[in-house]
Amino acid sequence: MAPVITSIILAFLMQGLIAQLIARNVPQWMAVSIAFLIFVGSFFVILFVVLPLAWNQMTNLFNELPRMLLQWQQLLLVLTERYPDIFSEAQIQEWMKLARAELGQLGQLLVSFSIANLLNVFGLLIYLVLVPILVFFFLKDKQILLLWLKSFLPAERPMLSKIWQEMNEQVANYVRGKAIEILIVGSVSYLSFVALGLNYAALLGLLVGLSVVIPYIGAAVVTLPVLLIGYFQWGWGADFLTLFIVYSVIQALDGNVLVPLLFSEAVNLHPVAIILAVLVFGGFWGLWGCFLQFL
Known part of the structure; x- marks a missing residue:
C-alpha cells in the first residue's frame, strides 16, 4: 500500500493548486x-x-569521518590536561575505540544497504512509474473515485458527510502546509549554508x-551534525559563531x-503530547506516521 498512500498524499499536495487555477476560470x-x-x-x-x-x-x-574522529580525539585529550581528576587518557582512548567500532559497523551497514538497493532496483523502477500514474488518476478522476467509494456507504449519512468534509479540508491543508514548510x-538552510x-x-x-x-525531536537531532560539521571545518571562531x-x-x-x-488553525497540543504522537505513530508507520500524526 506504500505507493497508494504516497500517491494520495502527493495528490493532496497538488489539489490546492488545481483549486486555485479553477477559481481563476482555468478549465x-x-x-x-x-x-x-x-x-x-x-x-x-x-529524484535525479x-x-x-x-x-x-x-x-x-x-x-571524512576518520579525520574528524582524530580531530575529536585531540580535542578530548585537552580535557585530560585541564581536568585530570575527572578525565583520564585511558578513558578517552576507550571512548575513541568504541567510536571507531561504531564507525566500522556504520560502514558495513551502508555497504549492505547499497547492495540491498541494487537487488531491489526492479521494484524501485516499478514504484517510480506507479506513483506518477496513480497521482495522475487521483487528480483526473477524483470525483469518480469518490463516488465509487460512496457507493459502499449508507445512502443517509449526514454525520459521516460532515466529518468527511472537515477531515478532507484539514488533511489537505495540513499536508500542503507541511510540504511548504519542508x-x-x-x-x-541550503542557501544559508552555501553562503557561509x-x-x-x-x-x-x-x-x-x-x-x-x-516536531522538537527533528530539530534537536539535526542540530548536532550541523554544528559538528561547522566545528570540524572551522573550529571555534567567528565562522562557527x-x-x-x-541556524x-x-x-x-x-x-x-x-x-x-x-x-x-491546527490544534494546539502540549509538547509532551506531540512527542508521544511522534513515538507512537512513527513506530507504527515510520516517516508517514510522523508526517500525519496530528490528523
Whole structure:
C-alpha cells in the first residue's frame, strides 16, 4: 500500500493548486494538466538532482569521518590536561575505540544497504512509474473515485458527510502546509549554508528540511551534525559563531513565524503530547506516521 498512500498524499499536495487555477476560470482539464506537469517536474528534479547530490555529499562525509574522529580525539585529550581528576587518557582512548567500532559497523551497514538497493532496483523502477500514474488518476478522476467509494456507504449519512468534509479540508491543508514548510526551511538552510561556505550544504539542507516533519525531536537531532560539521571545518571562531546564529535564526523563524502562518488553525497540543504522537505513530508507520500524526 506504500505507493497508494504516497500517491494520495502527493495528490493532496497538488489539489490546492488545481483549486486555485479553477477559481481563476482555468478549465479543469487544463488545471489538472498544469498541476500534474509541475508534480512530474518536481518529482524528477528531486529524484535525479537533489537526492544524488545529497547522496554524494553523504559519501564524502563518511570518507571524512576518520579525520574528524582524530580531530575529536585531540580535542578530548585537552580535557585530560585541564581536568585530570575527572578525565583520564585511558578513558578517552576507550571512548575513541568504541567510536571507531561504531564507525566500522556504520560502514558495513551502508555497504549492505547499497547492495540491498541494487537487488531491489526492479521494484524501485516499478514504484517510480506507479506513483506518477496513480497521482495522475487521483487528480483526473477524483470525483469518480469518490463516488465509487460512496457507493459502499449508507445512502443517509449526514454525520459521516460532515466529518468527511472537515477531515478532507484539514488533511489537505495540513499536508500542503507541511510540504511548504519542508521546502522553505530546506531551501533557506541550503542557501544559508552555501553562503557561509559550509561543507555538505545540500545534505545538511535536506536534513534540516526533513527535520520539520518531527516536531522538537527533528530539530534537536539535526542540530548536532550541523554544528559538528561547522566545528570540524572551522573550529571555534567567528565562522562557527555565525553558523550557530544563522541556524538559530532559521529555527526561530520556523517555529515562531512560519508554523503559525501555515498551521494557524491546527490544534494546539502540549509538547509532551506531540512527542508521544511522534513515538507512537512513527513506530507504527515510520516517516508517514510522523508526517500525519496530528490528523
